[in-house]
Amino acid sequence: MALISANFLVFFLTISLSIPPILTASVVEDLDNLKPPPDFNLTITNNCLRNPNLRYCKASPFDLHEIFKSTIVASHLCNISNNPNCVESFPKIDLHSQPKIAPLYLSFTFFWKYCPLTILSIDLSNSSLKGNFPFEVFNCSQIQQLDLSHNELSGDVPVQNFDHLPNLTFLSLSYNHFSECKISDKNFFKRFNTTSFIHSGLLPNQKKFRVKAVLLLVGFPISVVVTIVWFGWLCFWRPDFLPKFLQRKYKFTPSTLKAATNGLSKRNLVAKSSTSGIYRGILRDGNEVKIEIYWEIISTESRRRFVEQCKILVQLHHKNIVPVLGWCDNRRFRAIVTKWIDGGNLETWLSRSAPPWKQRVKAFIGIASGTCYLHEEWPEVGYDLKTRNIRLSSGEPLISRLKFDHHNSSTKKIYKFGVFILEMVSNRRPLEDFERGETGFVEWVKINYPDNLENVIDKRMKRTGHIVREATDAIEMGLMCTDLSSGNQPSWDHLSNMVSNM
Numbered sequence: 001m002a003l004i005s006a007n008f009l010v011f012f013l014t015i016s017l018s019i020p021p022i023l024t025a026s027v028v029e030d031l032d033n034l035k036p037p038p039d040f041n042l043t044i045t046n047n048c049l050r051n052p053n054l055r056y057c058k059a060s061p062f063d064l065h066e067i068f069k070s071t072i073v074a075s076h077l078c079n080i081s082n083n084p085n086c087v088e089s090f091p092k093i094d095l096h097s098q099p100k101i102a103p104l105y106l107s108f109t110f111f112w113k114y115c116p117l118t119i120l121s122i123d124l125s126n127s128s129l130k131g132n133f134p135f136e137v138f139n140c141s142q143i144q145q146l147d148l149s150h151n152e153l154s155g156d157v158p159v160q161n162f163d164h165l166p167n168l169t170f171l172s173l174s175y176n177h178f179s180e181c182k183i184s185d186k187n188f189f190k191r192f193n194t195t196s197f198i199h200s201g202l203l204p205n206q207k208k209f210r211v212k213a214v215l216l217l218v219g220f221p222i223s224v225v226v227t228i229v230w231f232g233w234l235c236f237w238r239p240d241f242l243p244k245f246l247q248r249k250y251k252f253t254p255s256t257l258k259a260a261t262n263g264l265s266k267r268n269l270v271a272k273s274s275t276s277g278i279y280r281g282i283l284r285d286g287n288e289v290k291i292e293i294y295w296e297i298i299s300t301e302s303r304r305r306f307v308e309q310c311k312i313l314v315q316l317h318h319k320n321i322v323p324v325l326g327w328c329d330n331r332r333f334r335a336i337v338t339k340w341i342d343g344g345n346l347e348t349w350l351s352r353s354a355p356p357w358k359q360r361v362k363a364f365i366g367i368a369s370g371t372c373y374l375h376e377e378w379p380e381v382g383y384d385l386k387t388r389n390i391r392l393s394s395g396e397p398l399i400s401r402l403k404f405d406h407h408n409s410s411t412k413k414i415y416k417f418g419v420f421i422l423e424m425v426s427n428r429r430p431l432e433d434f435e436r437g438e439t440g441f442v443e444w445v446k447i448n449y450p451d452n453l454e455n456v457i458d459k460r461m462k463r464t465g466h467i468v469r470e471a472t473d474a475i476e477m478g479l480m481c482t483d484l485s486s487g488n489q490p491s492w493d494h495l496s497n498m499v500s501n502m
Contacts, residue, residue, distance in 0.1 A: 418481025
C-alpha cells in the first residue's frame with residue numbers, strides 16, 4: 001500500500017467506515033464502481049521499482065482495477081484489524097469473532113491474489129465460517145500464524161497445500177468438523193503441535209479407533225474362518241458356483257445334480273428301476289443334461305473301477321456318440337452325466353415316421369462310423385445298439401448306451417451291429433416280436449431270405465427296384481454279421497467299406 005495517495009485513502013476510509021459490516025450487494029457493487037485515480041498506474045510502477053517482490057508486480061500487464069480494489073480492501077482490513085499504521089503496512093489480519101464480515105473479506109479473491117507481503121498473521125477464529133477450508137489464505141505464502149479455530153468448517157483439509165506456507169509455525173484448526181486425515185498424512189501432524197487439532201475431526205477418534213481395532217482383531221479371524229468354510233462348502237458341495245478355472249473338470253457332486261433336477265423331483269424323472277433312475281436336469285451354466293443315477297451301494301474297488309471307466313467315457317469325442325460330460329462317485333450316489341438329446345430315438349422314429357430308405361441308410365452309416373471309432377480307439381468300451389437306445393439329434397444317430405463288458409468281444413459287437421441293420425430294414429423288435437429274442441429274429445430273417453424278402457423289408461417303405469436291391473444287400477450284410485458258426489463275419493474294415501458303398 002505504500003506510496004498510494006494518502007488523501008484518497010483517507011477519503012475511502014472515511015467512506016468505508018460508514019459501510020455496515022454486512023455482506024450486501026451494495027458493498028461489492030461500490031467496489032466495482034470505484035475507479036483508480038489518474039496517477040495510480042504511476043504509483044504502482046514506482047512501488048514495483050522499489051520492491052519487485054510485491055505480488056501485483058508479477059502480473060503482466062497490470063490489472064489496475066483489480067489492484068486498486070485490492071488496495072482499498074487492504075486499507076479497510078488494516079483499519080478493522082486495529083493495526084497502528086494503515087498507510088504503510090500491517091502485520092496482521094484480525095477478524096476474530098466477527099462472523100458478519102469475515103465471510104465478506106474471504107470472498108474478495110482479488111485481495112488474496114495480491115495479499116500484502118507484510119501480513120504475518122491471519123486470525124479468522126470464532127467467525128462462524130462454514131463450508132470447505134478457505135483456500136484463499138494459501139496465497140499469503142509468507143504468513144507465520146493461521147487461526148481458523150471455533151468455526152464450522154468441514155470436508156478435507158488440503159494438507160499438501162501447507163507446503164506453500166514454509167514460514168508457518170503456528171496453526172489452529174481446533175473445534176471444526178473436518179474429515180479425518182489419512183495415515184499417509186502423518187508428517188503433517190508432526191509439523192504442528194497436537195493442540196492445533198483438538199476436536200477438529202482430523203485426528204482419529206480414540207474410542208472409535210479402539211472399537212475398530214477390536215472389530216478388526218475379532219472380525220478378521222472370523223471372516224477368514226467363514227470364508228474358508230464357505231469356500232470349502234463350495235468345493236465339496238456346490239463347485240458349480242466357483243469360477244470355471246477352480247472347478248474340477250468332469251466331477252459332479254450330489255448337491256449339484258440334485259439342484260439340477262430340482263431335488264430329484266418326479267417331474268424331472270424320465271425312467272426308473274430298482275437300482276437306477278434317469279433324470280432330466282439343467283446345470284447352473286445352462287446345459288441340459290441326462291443324469292443316470294445308480295442307487296446300489298458298491299465296494300470301494302467297484303467304485304474305483306467305476307471312476308476309471310468314467311474317465312475313459314469323457315474322452316470319447318465322435319459326432320455319433322452322445323457326449324459324456326462327467327460323473328459323480330459318492331458312496332451312496334453314483335451317476336453318469338451326458339448331454340440331453342431332444343430328438344427321440346430310432347425305435348420311435350421307425351414306428352411312427354416310416355422313414356424312407358435313404359434316411360435309414362444315413363442311420364446305418366452314422367452308427368457304423370461310431371462303432372468303428374470305438375473299435376479303433378477305445379476297444380474296451382461296449383455299447384447297446386438297440387434302436388430304442390439310439391438317439392436322434394438333427395437327423396444324426398447317436399449311440400447313447402455305453403458300457404464296459406469284458407465279455408463284449410469284437411465278434412459279439414459285430415453280431416449286435418448285424419441285428420441293428422436287420423432291425424432297421426424290417427422295423428421289427430427282436431425282444432418284443434420274437435419268442436427267442438435276437439436269436440429268433442435272426443432265424444426268421446434266414447427263413448425268409450432270399451425267397452420271401454418282401455416279408456422282411458418294411459412294408460411301409462416305397463419299394464422300387466433300386467431300393468429293393470440295396471435293402472437286399474443290407475440284409476445280406478446283417479446276416480453275415482450275425483453268422484457266428486461259419487466264421488464268415490466281416491472285419492471292421494470290410495464292414496465299414498460295405499456300409500460306405502451302400
